[in-house]
Amino acid sequence: MFDLDRWREILQTINKNKLRTLLAGFTVTLGILIFTILFGMGNGLKNTFYESFQDDAQNTIFIFPGRTSKPFKGFKENRRIEFENEDLEFLKEKFSGRLEHITARIRKGVTAKYKNEYGNYSVRAVHPSHQYLEQTQVIKGRFINANDLKTDARVAVIGRLVEKDLFGGEDAVGEYFSMNKIVYRIVGVFKDEGSGDREERNIYTPVSTTQLIYKNTNKIDQINLMYDINIGANGARRLTKEIETELKNRFNIAPSDQNGVYLRNNIEELADTLQFAGMLQIIVIWIGIGTLFAGVIGISNIMVYIVKERTKELGIRKALGAKPSSVIGMILQETVVITLLFGYIGLIIGNFILNSMGNKLEDWFITNPSVSQGTIIGATIILVISGLIAGYIPARRAAKVKPIVALRDE
Numbered sequence: 339m340f341d342l343d344r345w346r347e348i349l350q351t352i353n354k355n356k357l358r359t360l361l362a363g364f365t366v367t368l369g370i371l372i373f374t375i376l377f378g379m380g381n382g383l384k385n386t387f388y389e390s391f392q393d394d395a396q397n398t399i400f401i402f403p404g405r406t407s408k409p410f411k412g413f414k415e416n417r418r419i420e421f422e423n424e425d426l427e428f429l430k431e432k433f434s435g436r437l438e439h440i441t442a443r444i445r446k447g448v449t450a451k452y453k454n455e456y457g458n459y460s461v462r463a464v465h466p467s468h469q470y471l472e473q474t475q476v477i478k479g480r481f482i483n484a485n486d487l488k489t490d491a492r493v494a495v496i497g498r499l500v501e502k503d504l505f506g507g508e509d510a511v512g513e514y515f516s517m518n519k520i521v522y523r524i525v526g527v528f529k530d531e532g533s534g535d536r537e538e539r540n541i542y543t544p545v546s547t548t549q550l551i552y553k554n555t556n557k558i559d560q561i562n563l564m565y566d567i568n569i570g571a572n573g574a575r576r577l578t579k580e581i582e583t584e585l586k587n588r589f590n591i592a593p594s595d596q597n598g599v600y601l602r603n604n605i606e607e608l609a610d611t612l613q614f615a616g617m618l619q620i621i622v623i624w625i626g627i628g629t630l631f632a633g634v635i636g637i638s639n640i641m642v643y644i645v646k647e648r649t650k651e652l653g654i655r656k657a658l659g660a661k662p663s664s665v666i667g668m669i670l671q672e673t674v675v676i677t678l679l680f681g682y683i684g685l686i687i688g689n690f691i692l693n694s695m696g697n698k699l700e701d702w703f704i705t706n707p708s709v710s711q712g713t714i715i716g717a718t719i720i721l722v723i724s725g726l727i728a729g730y731i732p733a734r735r736a737a738k739v740k741p742i743v744a745l746r747d748e
Contacts, residue, residue: 363680365636366721370681372629373717374688374709380622382707397438397567398471399578401585402560402600410592419589419598423556429563432584436565436577439467442545442558450541452504452515459500461517461541463548471562472530472537479511479526486544493547495526497538517541520551571605578603631724642732666733673729674722681721685714
């Protein structure tokens with residue numbers, strides 16, 4: 339039941355003891371402020387780890403050839419492993435039921451020129467499926483297609499910043515430019531929001547064209563594939579292991595040799611990275627909770643002083659017939675008011691600081707530090723419960739004081 343007299347009395351007590359109230363409230367404000375900022379920083383760190391994987395689809399595996407480190411089946415160590423088109427087709431057929439896309443990739447540095455403008459860029463020779471693995475967004479024209487591979491077409495899809503560098507304000511689609519003095523026709527322009535400038539200064543060409551012009555072989559630098567995401571993280575780990583086993587058998591690499599082929603599974607790396615970030619966040623949360631409880635202990639000590647200061651007043655109340663529950667309720671209500679009021683001030687200041695930071699801390703691997711509504715509600719509940727506990731101990735002692743003893747208190 340709402341007791342207007344009780345609230346009026348609490349407000350009068352707070353108003354009469356401003357310094358005491360400010361000291362009590364300051365410890366709570368500082369505790370919740372530090373908790374909010376630390377929790378927000380933890381979320382910002384987690385955001386950074388998550389965004390580092392946004393450039394590629396999560397359900398991807400990247401396969402790289404290496405050099406053997408152990409002899410096996412008559413083959414010497416330090417043997418260089420090279421992938422060919424047939425290896426890509428082997429994986430495509432062997433794991434067809436679990437794969438959605440598969441592509442080769444060949445990397446090459448080139449000097450690109452259009453009229454009087456030129457620059458150095460990285461070319462990725464790929465299959466059409468590569469667009470889905472890298473989440474490349476074509477904003478003009480089209481991406482590499484199957485006919486380009488079939489005809490060894492000299493076509494290119496350039497990044498948005500390549501178009502800006504070489505063509506200025508002109509539309510590059512349909513224009514011809516040269517890469518290492520070989521002429522290509524531009525069929526598309528792409529953007530990549532995941533990695534920004536670095537990705538948007540790449541150029542894509544058909545893998546068959548690059549093999550014909552630069553290598554005149556069927557060799558490829560790496561194989562990338564996308565699997566059915568419904569197999570889950572455990573299924574992805576099994577698939578990675580199966581692919582590794584098949585490739586080691588195919589190239590006569592010792593099963594225990596970790597250097598012959600390398601496989602990188604995005605979803606597994608993401609899970610491990612987010613687990614690491616989660617552990618860091620838990621540590622940060624515990625530090626924040628410790629700071630929060632330090633504030634609660636501070637208000638508890640101040641409430642002990644408040645009760646001691648009002649001993650005579652409480653004795654008069656009990657002498658006039660006030661019940662112990664009434665005394666406890668009054669002190670607890672005052673504690674909760676101070677805790678909630680100054681706790682929300684700490685939350686508001688903490689959120690303001692986090693919002694002011696924005697993405698200014700990206701160099702320190704903290705992206706968009708923020709605290710969710712659920713966390714704020716949870717912190718408020720912890721605050722109220724902690725405030726009740728902090729106020730209950732001195733309130734219970736006050737309720738047990740005999741009126742005659744309280745009236746004699748100096």
